[in-house]
Amino acid sequence: MDFSGSHILSIDQFERSDVEKLFSLAESLEPYSNKEKITKVLDGAILGNMFFEPSTRTRISFGASFNLLGGSVREITEAGSSSLAKGESLADTAQVLSGYSDIIVLRHPDEGSVRKFSESSRVPVINGGDGSNEHPSQALLDLYTIKKELSQNSKTVDGLKIALVGDLKFGRAVHSLCKILSLYDNVKIKLISPEELRLPEKDTQLLQSKNVTLEETENLEEGIKDVDIIYVTRVQEERFKNKDDAKKYKGLLSLNKEIYTANCEPNTVIMHPLPRDSRKHANELDSDLYENPNLAIFRQADNGISIRMALFALVLGVEDQVEKTSRAVNWHVTRDH
Amino acid sequence: MDFSGSHILSIDQFERSDVEKLFSLAESLEPYSNKEKITKVLDGAILGNMFFEPSTRTRISFGASFNLLGGSVREITEAGSSSLAKGESLADTAQVLSGYSDIIVLRHPDEGSVRKFSESSRVPVINGGDGSNEHPSQALLDLYTIKKELSQNSKTVDGLKIALVGDLKFGRAVHSLCKILSLYDNVKIKLISPEELRLPEKDTQLLQSKNVTLEETENLEEGIKDVDIIYVTRVQEERFKNKDDAKKYKGLLSLNKEIYTANCEPNTVIMHPLPRDSRKHANELDSDLYENPNLAIFRQADNGISIRMALFALVLGVEDQVEKTSRAVNWHVTRDH
Amino acid sequence: MDFSGSHILSIDQFERSDVEKLFSLAESLEPYSNKEKITKVLDGAILGNMFFEPSTRTRISFGASFNLLGGSVREITEAGSSSLAKGESLADTAQVLSGYSDIIVLRHPDEGSVRKFSESSRVPVINGGDGSNEHPSQALLDLYTIKKELSQNSKTVDGLKIALVGDLKFGRAVHSLCKILSLYDNVKIKLISPEELRLPEKDTQLLQSKNVTLEETENLEEGIKDVDIIYVTRVQEERFKNKDDAKKYKGLLSLNKEIYTANCEPNTVIMHPLPRDSRKHANELDSDLYENPNLAIFRQADNGISIRMALFALVLGVEDQVEKTSRAVNWHVTRDH
Incomplete structure (x- = not known):
């Protein structure tokens, strides 16, 4: 076009x-x-x-x-x-x-x-x-980041294995990213979220119709094994009708150095659309990952x-x-x- | 100068x-x-x-x-x-x-x-x-628009017939436009407003001292017959001491396609300093005029x-x-x- | 560096x-x-x-x-x-x-x-x-102004005599100015403030350790005699825990034409980091000084x-x-x- x-x-x-x-x-x-x-x-x-x-x-x-x-x-x-x-x-x-x-x-x-x-x-x-x-430019910069980070490890978006973590219900970035990933071949997505914040059915149906392989889990450690990219998101509390409901999901899925080291491949890339909530009760991406060269969140913003x-x-x-x-x-x- | x-x-x-x-x-x-x-x-x-x-x-x-x-x-x-x-x-x-x-x-x-x-x-x-x-630049762009629109019909500002419609009491744009029109010859202004929102006396006196011909009416259909330009304004509710007073004037003078077609010359130009209030209770300029080529309101803003x-x-x-x-x-x- | x-x-x-x-x-x-x-x-x-x-x-x-x-x-x-x-x-x-x-x-x-x-x-x-x-750029522009104004009278920052007037406790501009003045030789500072708004001890100690000569007074007339520069400041009411406390200091030290003429050298320069509070109850720098060529406050902002x-x-x-x-x-x- x-x-x-x-x-x-x-x-x-x-x-x-x-x-x-x-x-x-x-x-x-x-x-x-x-x-x-x-x-x-x-x-x-x-x-x-x-x-x-x-x-x-x-x-x-x-x-x-x-x-x-x-x-x-x-x-x-x-x-x-x-x-x-x-x-x-x-x-x-x-x-x-x-x-x-x-x-x-x-x-x-x-x-x-x-x-x-x-x-x-x-x-x-x-x-x-x-x-x-x-928010199309966000999805485009996310995919651009995935492509660039993977190419460092001689991988391509075709064949990608990615874990989407957090609020998959309200996260606009995640929905658009799913759509754009469905343009590629052999993509495998692991959806990691609390039961109540699962990816909406219309998105999962779309992905399945495009032959994207989906797996769902509430367990972070299990979900992030054997993926190329972990894409973490913030609980979008501003979209909850009752803000107190949002609070119970904060902090449920926190990625830190220990969990990363115990479960991930050595080159697994960490992404986040930012801002990440760094307050103790949320802390979806711990600051002890700051020195990890696979933390791509600021390269992502730069992109x-x-x-x-x-x-x-x-x-x-x-x-x-x-x-x-x-x-x-x-x-x-x-x-x- | x-x-x-x-x-x-x-x-x-x-x-x-x-x-x-x-x-x-x-x-x-x-x-x-x-x-x-x-x-x-x-x-x-x-x-x-x-x-x-x-x-x-x-x-x-x-x-x-x-x-x-x-x-x-x-x-x-x-x-x-x-x-x-x-x-x-x-x-x-x-x-x-x-x-x-x-x-x-x-x-x-x-x-x-x-x-x-x-x-x-x-x-x-x-x-x-x-x-x-x-707000002098508004008056200047209004007059510039009048001049350009009239010249399409081989007319000039000298000899202009214009209807001013709406809140003529508080509308700053209208006051300045009157002043600048008084620099031209044989201008005829029809003032169409509710009794309580009439053009202030100091403005009518100024216009009369400059030989501008004035006619006043509360009737929209009557006032817009035989004019080159209809200049519609919004009820400036933010200038009313009592906002509820403003409400009773909203919607009193609404120009739409039917009224325009029944009463206006074929090339009568429609202007408005914008923003126009498009809410149902006000609707001073109906959206059914959107396709009318004489609707000059966006050319006016561009000018x-x-x-x-x-x-x-x-x-x-x-x-x-x-x-x-x-x-x-x-x-x-x-x-x- | x-x-x-x-x-x-x-x-x-x-x-x-x-x-x-x-x-x-x-x-x-x-x-x-x-x-x-x-x-x-x-x-x-x-x-x-x-x-x-x-x-x-x-x-x-x-x-x-x-x-x-x-x-x-x-x-x-x-x-x-x-x-x-x-x-x-x-x-x-x-x-x-x-x-x-x-x-x-x-x-x-x-x-x-x-x-x-x-x-x-x-x-x-x-x-x-x-x-x-x-607020380092403020201190730098203040000193730059002092240097330029003094050079008009063939004076230098070495040997400067300056009166600091007003809220010397909370005024950030004054603290930084003191620090930068201490880089120069034979500087003499007169501190003019209400007892409760005196320059903090850590600042006076620093100045004394750098051989700056200090004098303190609560009396404006006395303090501004025999100085090259009068640097007036606003009572920083936004920094007071109790805003009513700030009010009692407003208006205590107001410089005007009469006081200036009676006490100052002919070329004494008047500075102020601005904004100055021109309301009657404060009026730290009277508008009757507007025509005084030694009023450098707008040259200071320009600098x-x-x-x-x-x-x-x-x-x-x-x-x-x-x-x-x-x-x-x-x-x-x-x-x-």
């Missing part, structure tokens, strides 16, 4: 060849995200970074990615929009805001709102998360930059022009990936 | 020749707002986009306009300033903030505050709205970009240099005006 | 030679802060301007300084971070945010938090204020730009490249220093 001029609303828009094209572009952009070079390919373009729900890191990641391509960023960071409060429809908001920028990233608390907004937008819209529905740069470049159709305005970085780079 | 280095505080600063000079500049900037070209004429300049009252769209519109000229934007979006809370005078705030930028746009809830701020500012200040007092670019260019004295740093747009432009 | 790639956490990192190198760089950057020239030396670089506590002017000053070097700015302005609320550790936040920018300015309400953050950051961090602990530009240039190691990308300003500059 040619994404030039398209909205990016759902991971369902991506076929395997699209994913691979995107990843190849993302990889070619790494010298820019790693600060070996700069490009001004989007000099003069404006991103409308519209966050109608707080999300510091996703907002900054999209904004920084656009800056790295040379573009400018205008932002909404308010939880509530003054115009929506005055009774404006989402269609009107889309019409007006799309007159102010060349591309929009929209984060909105309501499921389906980003699609609705995109129908009235005159510029391409990227879904930056709509309620518990979709968001290359993936989002690639999405912007594809949608704005400049993927072949990045090099043209490229030049060396002239400041002292301390950053270490 | 030479606006280079001047504050833009009130629509009263503009004579007809100033308005026409500004509009001619705005028109010449449309290839930039339409993304046919980019310019870097204000590369290196900083806008202080200081909003001490929430106003997402006006803030983004000013910021995007400055970006389109190549400049950078620093912003205040907080409703309350931490410094004002510590007892700082507006004069001190102006002194300090004007040391950080080359030009300031100030939105502030208090009438007269922007003028007061400008007296201590060391850089030019543009009034982005001070309470129910002034804000060219007008604000023109204001920046005039005040910073770069109107003759825009072309020098001009180049083609290299990304895929989907936007359709 | 070579600051390239270093964190700037505390004024204690600076020796006299470092201060002088920084000031010499700041001076060379004044044509840029004064808008005589622009530079693009940091074109392509991104500042993460992360304010986890509201501070409009410090935030804008850092952001504008980075823009003046040609860089882009991504910002956090929320009082509370959504990620911290979800239980994320400061170390994780640092890891993630440092993947999004080339340098970070961090303002945080907790003492010591900026140092802790810097330990996990992969890019240099500048302390933008951590609680009542440190923050050159100092912060110099800090960025040093830490990113571009101090020798600023001129290379320099060009003339092409817009109408009204700003008057």
Whole structure:
């Protein structure tokens, strides 16, 4: 598919060849995200970074990615929009805001709102998360991380064995990741969660229809044996009707050095969409894993930059022009990936 | 008047020749707002986009306009300033903030505050709205829209027949628009509002002293016959002492397809300063008018970009240099005006 | 010391030679802060301007300084971070945010938090204020102002006589200023405060160990005789456990024209870290001093730009490249220093 001029609303828009094209572009952009070079390919373009729900890191990641391509960023960071409060429809908001920028990233608390907004937008819209529905750039950066980490061990996504750990019911990242993994062959997923936070049936059915092998367990030690990747998630307490219900699941599935060492293959990679809850009662990923070279959680966050740069470049159709305005970085780079 | 280095505080600063000079500049900037070209004429300049009252769209519109000229934007979006809370005078705030930028746009809830701020500012200040007092860029973009829409039908602002509909008492946009219309010849204004929300007497007196023909009515169907433009406004409930009072006026004057078709000339243009209240009990402009090509409300919002670019260019004295740093747009432009 | 790639956490990192190198760089950057020239030396670089506590002017000053070097700015302005609320550790936040920018300015309400953050950051961090602990750029701009103002009267910081007035107990700016003044010879400080708001003993001991001459008094008139600089501060009521306690100190030490004229040398310079509390009950610096050419408070705020530009240039190691990308300003500059 040619994404030039398209909205990016759902991971369902991506076929395997699209994913691979995107990843190849993302990889070619790494010298820019790693600060070996700069490009001004989007000099003069404006991103409308519209966050109608707080999300510091996703907002900054999209904004920084656009800056790295040379573009400018205008932002909404308010939880509530003054115009929506005055009774404006989402269609009107889309019409007006799309007159102010060349591309929009929209984060909105309501499921389906980003699609609705995109129908009235005159510029391409990227879904930056709509309620518990979709957050496609997260799934893409997760898969990109899996691919890169596996390639260190000469493995591929075809044949992947992955354990998904934690709140599989409410975790939006997990649902989208499952969908995108189903594009690959011979994938085996171990679902590790408390009974009440199991992956929803519609997701398990989808996976089975795509020939993904599934195993479910409530036992962490057992589930993480013989996998390439452990993908841990936070209990999404903000999605529980009763917050006290959430508390009983916190701390049930905590991965630490001892459990990892006793059960995992030597190169098993640890991922997490972040933020991880490091408070004692939750502690889903213990800080004693900090020194483990297989802890990929910050490389995963970093990968968001290359993936989002690639999405912007594809949608704005400049993927072949990045090099043209490229030049060396002239400041002292301390950053270490 | 030479606006280079001047504050833009009130629509009263503009004579007809100033308005026409500004509009001619705005028109010449449309290839930039339409993304046919980019310019870097204000590369290196900083806008202080200081909003001490929430106003997402006006803030983004000013910021995007400055970006389109190549400049950078620093912003205040907080409703309350931490410094004002510590007892700082507006004069001190102006002194300090004007040391950080080359030009300031100030939105502030208090009438007269922007003028007061400008007296201590060391850089030019543009009034982005001070309470129910002034919002000059809105009046200018409204008139610019009227002129452009009329010219499609080979008409001019001289001889204009316009209906102003809704809350004519509290609507700041309407007051400023009346003032600027009074610079033109043979203008005829139909004022359509509930008795209690009539245009204030000082405005009607001003208009009559400038030979503007006025007619008042509470009847929408009657008022919109034989006009070139219908300018609809929202009931400004936030300005009512008693919010319940506002409710009884909501929905009294709702324009929809049926009323439009039965009463209007075929090319009658529909405008609205936005946001329009689309909730059922208000619905001042029905969504069944969405497909009507004479619905100019989003072109009107778009025009804000060219007008604000023109204001920046005039005040910073770069109107003759825009072309020098001009180049083609290299990304895929989907936007359709 | 070579600051390239270093964190700037505390004024204690600076020796006299470092201060002088920084000031010499700041001076060379004044044509840029004064808008005589622009530079693009940091074109392509991104500042993460992360304010986890509201501070409009410090935030804008850092952001504008980075823009003046040609860089882009991504910002956090929320009082509370959504990620911290979800239980994320400061170390994780640092890891993630440092993947999004080339340098970070961090303002945080907790003492010591900026140092802790810097330990996990992969890019240099500048302390933008951590609680009542440190705010090194404020001390540097204060000393820079003192040096510049004194040089007008052919005086130097060696031999300085300065009166510190007001809340010397809670004023972070005063504590850091004392530390940096102790690097100079023959400095004489008059401490003027209510008994209960005296400079903490650890500060007086430090000053005495460095051979700074100290005198303490509660009498403003007496204290400001025979000094080069009067540095007035606000009662930091937000730091008092009981806000009513703060009130009794407000207005006790108010400098006005009459007191100044009766007691000061003709060229005695007046400084204040701002914001000053101009409400009648406080009024630490009367507005009747507005016309006094020795009132340096706004020059002091302006100096923050050159100092912060110099800090960025040093830490990113571009101090020798600023001129290379320099060009003339092409817009109408009204700003008057």
